[in-house]
Amino acid sequence: xxxxxxxxxxxxxxxxxxxxxxxxxxxxxxxxxxxxxxxxxxxxxxxxxxxxxxxxxxxxxxxxxxxxxxxxxxxxxxxxxxxxxxxxxxxxxxxxxxxxxxxxxxxxxxxxxxxxxxxxxxxxxxxxxxxxxxxxxxxxxxxxxxxxxxxxxxxxxxxxxxxxxxxxxxxxxxxxxxxxxxxxxxxxxxxxxxxxxxxxxxxxxxxxxxxxxxxxxxxxxxxxxxxxxxxxxxxxxxxxxxxxxxxxxxxxxxxxxxxxxxxxxxxxxxxxxxxxxxxxxxxxxxxxxxxxxxxxxxxxxxxxxxxxxxxxxxxxxxxxxxxxxxxxxxxxxxxxxxxxxxxxxxx
Numbered sequence: 001x002x003x004x005x006x007x008x009x010x011x012x013x014x015x016x017x018x019x020x021x022x023x024x025x026x027x028x029x030x031x032x033x034x035x036x037x038x039x040x041x042x043x044x045x046x047x048x049x050x051x052x053x054x055x056x057x058x059x060x061x062x063x064x065x066x067x068x069x070x071x072x073x074x075x076x077x078x079x080x081x082x083x084x085x086x087x088x089x090x091x092x093x094x095x096x097x098x099x100x101x102x103x104x105x106x107x108x109x110x111x112x113x114x115x116x117x118x119x120x121x122x123x124x125x126x127x128x129x130x131x132x133x134x135x136x137x138x139x140x141x142x143x144x145x146x147x148x149x150x151x152x153x154x155x156x157x158x159x160x161x162x163x164x165x166x167x168x169x170x171x172x173x174x175x176x177x178x179x180x181x182x183x184x185x186x187x188x189x190x191x192x193x194x195x196x197x198x199x200x201x202x203x204x205x206x207x208x209x210x211x212x213x214x215x216x217x218x219x220x221x222x223x224x225x226x227x228x229x230x231x232x233x234x235x236x237x238x239x240x241x242x243x244x245x246x247x248x249x250x251x252x253x254x255x256x257x258x259x260x261x262x263x264x265x266x267x268x269x270x271x272x273x274x275x276x277x278x279x280x281x282x283x284x285x286x287x288x289x290x291x292x293x294x295x296x297x298x299x300x301x302x303x304x305x306x307x308x309x310x311x312x313x314x315x316x317x318x319x320x321x322x323x324x325x326x327x328x329x330x331x332x333x334x335x336x337x338x339x340x341x342x343x344x345x346x347x
Contacts, residue, residue: 003345004076005031006069006091008044010177010208011246012082012108013037015153015338019107022342031072041072062087070094078103080345081127085110089119092126107131107150107341113140114278131341135332136290150344154246154253156336160235162255162326165319168238170200172256173224176243177206182217184263184305185243191307192241193223196314202227202237204247239317241310244281244299252284252296253333255326259298259313261305284329291332296325 007016013034032042073095081088092104106127112119130147141147175185193201203224227233234251240258242248251258260282280286285295298313
């Protein structure tokens, strides 16, 4: 089976790696994905785009890329789209327009429930099978036969969970992967460690960053131990300070107490707050809100992110309660998604 794949995000490719483990030998992937997973048609690194302003600058390129991917769909038995709704939804529409009978599977769905709910009918019209990784997501869709909760991919990728709080002496810092996030949070983190002495300060840096970029973006790192392994760092840590994103859900699933802090470009933050009507930023908190429960961790955004606010949250964290909530979260998500999605694709 020839499978056209569009996985433009680093996180999507981590999920795709797990998914590929369950493919039979006759599944041939082509399209956009990490070349480590096979002979991709496009270089994933060249397609990395961060922030609303950056996207606008590259619109002509992405219009051409959409047409080229739609051309490739002619030779595909099925199409797998992962995340990246700004590109994948127009691509799905174009493929469905050209090849109405071509089966399109969307895995890691657009978060239309969070903003632009009007997109949901368009997603249903353009795609044949919708694989949801959020237990509550199906409630927002009208065509229930198209969408199903398949589990969450992080439960495939995370296999170690904490049952009790252990003082390891290690504190993890994750300032994000975008340059603005890093440059905004690192000065605060560097001041924060002065208030938490006699610990090992582990800084998680994406492995794709080269030495020159790290020196320019992060500055002096003499007080930090550098790690490229998010999961292992969180497993070993007694506490973490994390920029918003998937890492906050990873920490919550593993059972490592943490504080979420996020400072975005002012325009990006304004646009996000204008369109996204959610009480929380962190995924674990959103899940707990959907369950009718209180938040599992605190969130500090923009001007709220100060050395004192982060330090006070660290000192006042109820670690026993956090671990109980971590177990509730894992039960809520039930199981991993990779095997279920592989079965759907190959059925």
